[in-house]
Amino acid sequence: MKKDIHPSYHTINVVMTDGTKFTTRSTMGKEGDTLQLDIDPKSHPAWTGASARLIDTAGQISKFTKRFGSFSAKK
Secondary structure, eight states: OOSSOSOOOEEEEEEOTTSOEEEEEESSSSTTOEEEOSSOTTTOHHHHOOOOOOOOSSSHHHHHHHHHTTOOOOO
């Protein structure tokens, strides 16, 4: 195996959006550096369950509803 081709794997500090901190190992930066997160599972709507708004800019949703609105699956 070649020497000195792998990045340094070391300990860094991670600060989440709410200020909580934890330590992990990474190849980012140098030993002891801090990674400040802008988005994390505590604040991002994909993880928090916050409802997303559906924006119908081109009218595609209304076209679909008009065309297939009366269509329903029968059991």
